[in-house]
Amino acid sequence: MSQRPVRFMLLTLSLSLSSLAAAQTEVTFWNTSTDPIDLKGYARIVDSFNKANPDVKVKMVQVVGAETDSAKLMSAVAGGTGPDVYLLDRFTVAERASSGLLTNLDSYVKADAGLSAKYLPFAWKETQFKGSTYALPFDTDVRMLYYRKDMLKAAGVDLAQFDPKNGPISSKRIMEIVSKVNKTDGTGAYTQVGFIPWYGQGWHYTWGYAYGGKFADATGCQVTPTDAGVTAGFQFLADASKALDPQKAQAFLSTYAAPTNPPAQDPFITGKMALEVTGDWMIANIKEYAPNMQWGVTYIPTPDGKKVSWSGGWSAVIPKGAKNVDGAYKFIKYMTGEAGQSIYVKDTKHFPTYKSLLSVNSLYGPDQQFERALLPSSLSRPNLPVGALYWDELTRAQNTVVLGQGDPASALATAKSRVQSRLNRFCR
């Protein structure tokens, strides 16, 4: 007699649970960001999407990963426990797609007329591999030279040279101009430095582009790190390093700018470095960690007065083996669309790749107008299926040069031979 109510309860419970499961699908979103400001932005996007779409629940999980290291993602996908959505550095999309890690989005994108035109052209180009779309562009950024007015004034450097109205400072003179800021202690170690050009975002790409270099040819089948402009950019780094003394500069960076330091301890923010080439996210960091700092931005120093910058940024991808591809696409369309990008841009001070948002004035503060004007002419990295390898090789060459262990020409020739041999596999 007592069995009937129990059976009835179990029946109704199972029915209601299964109907609930049918009604709401879940999407797992893996996020590799470690910046607390960025993470807040992502969380807001997820919340607002979940509210607007009761039939899909997005769960954001923070995981380990970096621009060129996606070990966790790869092993999870290989083991069948991968996420539905992943945040991938846009310049590695072609490389990951060529490995077979990403889901081809053509069927969704083709059904969505005019989608590609909504994004900045260089950002859309980075999502393509062999004519198919493998990602949707998310944010982008711009690089420029930040300078500390207080430190420069204290050292007696003329601030007028740094006014962007006067165009970029000449890279031939920048090291000499800020050498007044360098301070050493009794043992000769730096306690304060004017400018270390290879720190922050002063990467190989920055100075290669500043000197008018090209990193790959138009066909996308030849890498050209031995190009005259790139070699000249590396020579600039070699000269700057010699001016500072490579060992002392390295010791300074090991002391004040350890790779594991949080953003609050960036030497520019802690007052150890007067100049830094870095991206627009520094604006949000300054607001958060040193709101009373007197600072300014100007163009990256170039040898010929040209205004140069380059942009990176992230994208949303659906890894292979995702369990809920439809729900995942719904989410990434939202996240990389007008709604998601405007939330992110407002919170994090990054820039959107969604074209129409660039003209929405309310999204940008007065301290972002310089970058905003710079974005349309910004360059981007070549879209190659060896993006991560090329980056690592250029970094190796750069480290060789700035530590005084090799000259630019031979370091770049080594990089070229190693990357080209791998690129040849894709261009047969």
Added chain:
Amino acid sequence: MSLQERKNMLLGLTFISPWIVGLLAFILYPLASSAYYSFTDFSGFGAANWIGWDNYTRMFDDPIFAKSVYNTLYYTLLAVPIGVVMALVLALAMNQRLREVALYRAAFYLPSVLPIFALSFVFLFLMNPRYGLFNYVLGLFHVAPINWLGDPKWSKFSIVLLAQLGAGQYALIFLASIKAIPQTLYEAVELDGGNGWHKFWYITLPLITPIILYDVMIGLGSGLQILTPAYILTNGGPVDSTLFYVYYLYKNAFSFGDMGYASALSWLLFIVSVVLAVLVFRTSNRWVNYEANG
């Protein structure tokens, strides 16, 4: 085999079947598939196309491979002897007849059970060129500060120093072995007019050679496979001075999407490790004493 014996054997096999399944699934199958992939251009996903010995011949044209081999051998040749000496010194220290010796033993042993990740971060602070404890101590002796992790000349040695934090567990084994040496042998040395040094050199050292062999073998294995400190502290730098073999293997597998080449690298490491281990064993007869406890 009689029926009863057969039944017993099947029963026995059933009891150890979980271990057999584990061996097949987690050791033999990965070994076999890794060997297979080393002859293909597998990226980790999709098709694995057979390319024969290409991955292996590629190694010898690869300057980064050569550098990683050099780094790893340099590190191993430095770390293994230093590790043995360190463990021995600690064991002798732990063997002192003090009242609070248990405290010291615990203190020496503790770092070897802490996660290497946490120890690496601690070392990052200790090795800070300006504010770190190591350079402060050097300064007391009027020695110029060393950029431990930023100077290519010192980076490998810094990692060797970090590895010494694990000496505690081998010291414990050395201690057990030392304690097993009969007192009568030491008394004999005293009767012959020997001092502490003679006791160590003529009695202790020869009788703990089996443990030294053990430590050398383990040290060789972990030295050739060093990865974690380089991954956390230096990212293979500066200028590839800490780009070890397994780190390069990891990069090939997960950053460059070249799982085939990474598999070939791992098999080469396996073969070299086996050859080295056999070599050490074969030559150990000349210096290892097994008649310890008379």
